[in-house]
Amino acid sequence: MSGTLVIVEQLEGRVRRVALEACTTAVRLGQGPVTALAFGAGASAVAEVLGAHGIEQLLVLSEAPFDRYSSDVFASAVAQVVRQVEPTVVLFGATAFGKDLAPRVSGLLKAGLASDVTGVDADGDDLAITRPVYAGKAFQRVRIVGTPKLVSLRPNVQPATPGGGAAARVSTPAVEVAAPQAVVTATQRNDETVELTEASRIVSGGRGLKAPENFRLLEELAAVLGAAVGSSRPVADEGWVPHSYHVGQTGKVVSPDLYVAVGISGAIQHVAGISNSKCIVAINSDPDAPIFKVANYGIVGDLFQVVPALTAALKEHVEAS
Ligand SMILES: Cc1cc2nc3c(=O)[nH]c(=O)nc-3n(C[C@H](O)[C@H](O)[C@H](O)COP(=O)(O)OP(=O)(O)OC[C@H]3O[C@@H](n4cnc5c(N)ncnc54)[C@H](O)[C@@H]3O)c2cc1C
Numbered sequence: 554m555s556g557t558l559v560i561v562e563q564l565e566g567r568v569r570r571v572a573l574e575a576c577t578t579a580v581r582l583g584q585g586p587v588t589a590l591a592f593g594a595g596a597s598a599v600a601e602v603l604g605a606h607g608i609e610q611l612l613v614l615s616e617a618p619f620d621r622y623s624s625d626v627f628a629s630a631v632a633q634v635v636r637q638v639e640p641t642v643v644l645f646g647a648t649a650f651g652k653d654l655a656p657r658v659s660g661l662l663k664a665g666l667a668s669d670v671t672g673v674d675a676d677g678d679d680l681a682i683t684r685p686v687y688a689g690k691a692f693q694r695v696r697i698v699g700t701p702k703l704v705s706l707r708p709n710v711q712p713a714t715p716g717g718g719a720a721a722r723v724s725t726p727a728v729e730v731a732a733p734q735a736v737v738t739a740t741q742r743n744d745e746t747v748e749l750t751e752a753s754r755i756v757s758g759g760r761g762l763k764a765p766e767n768f769r770l771l772e773e774l775a776a777v778l779g780a781a782v783g784s785s786r787p788v789a790d791e792g793w794v795p796h797s798y799h800v801g802q803t804g805k806v807v808s809p810d811l812y813v814a815v816g817i818s819g820a821i822q823h824v825a826g827i828s829n830s831k832c833i834v835a836i837n838s839d840p841d842a843p844i845f846k847v848a849n850y851g852i853v854g855d856l857f858q859v860v861p862a863l864t865a866a867l868k869e870h871v872e873a874s
Pocket of ligand 1: 826
């Protein structure tokens with residue numbers, strides 16, 4: 554056994570950033586040749602970008618039934634490809650796709666899995682793995698016994714660095730396909746929003762905004778910053794914003810360079826989703842709000858005054874530069 558297999562998530566030829574982060578991680582781990590496996594229409598089209606990120610061979614399963622996600626069919630295919638390629642390490646993204654797929658592959662192969670990993674390094678023949686537990690309040694060091702070692706990487710934590718290689722060689726592995734137990738019949742997409750788990754900047758709003766129409770203030774700030782908009786759970790539950798905005802323990806776990814929390818108290822369940830942010834800025838009228846304990850920068854003030862002033866100042870700065 555040698556090498557690393559990266560399970561690549563792509564849609565119509567567009568690779569999810571976490572897959573490129575996994576490719577860069579695979580090269581850095583230096584476990585031997587790096588192979589990728591991609592599913593669905595447009596999978597072959599990702600050969601160039603994957604080659605630039607160090608992938609030598611791209612295995613593609615693009616025909617039906619691989620054009621739509623099915624947990625058992627995909628897991629069985631990944632397990633068969635792992636048996637053929639015999640990698641020592643298999644990397645997934647800890648996205649909804651990876652979180653569903655990786656444990657099933659682990660079960661089929663009876664192989665160890667470390668999920669939602671924030672740090673992974675080669676340690677001789679082993680991997681030194683770090684992953685958050687207790688909603689980000691503590692970190693575990695994990696060693697996976699046996700091979701292959703399955704790891705799902707938290708998005709936006711590892712760098713994605715193109716090295717400038719040639720396009721990956723594309724081939725189709727032979728896999729046996731059983732009738733799926735369940736299939737996705739439709740996918741509703743919202744092209745207008747940036748996927749929060751991949752956003753490098755997020756402006757997030759909570760109950761302090763008082764009413765759904767006030768999210769306009771955050772959208773204006775986000776537009777100047779080139780940021781995605783997120784929210785605390787109660788405002789998503791209230792229907793002020795779609796559920797896809799909800800950040801936290803029961804929502805999306807984000808790792809942006811910049812997280813601006815506006816009118817969010819900083820309850821432990823919210824902080825669980827943002828603790829990997831590189832810089833947290835909190836705007837809150839209560840100086841004792843718990844969000845200030847995790848914030849790198851805090852503004853104590855009324856958001857209805859602070860946010861428009863901040864947006865105007867940033868606009869001025871952008872126009873002047
Ligand atoms: C099992 C479980 C899971 C949960 N999962 C999540 C989760 O994933 N994500 C999540 O977010 N929550 C989650 N929650 C809910 C969580 O406990 C909090 O209730 C929630 O995060 C609070 O949301 P908030 O900060 O928007 O509202 P609040 O707690 O009401 O805070 C509003 C804040 O706005 C400030 N404010 C008010 N007016 C202004 C103003 N004019 N200017 C500036 N600041 C102002 C206030 O000082 C306050 O700090 C969960 C709860 C449970 C029990």
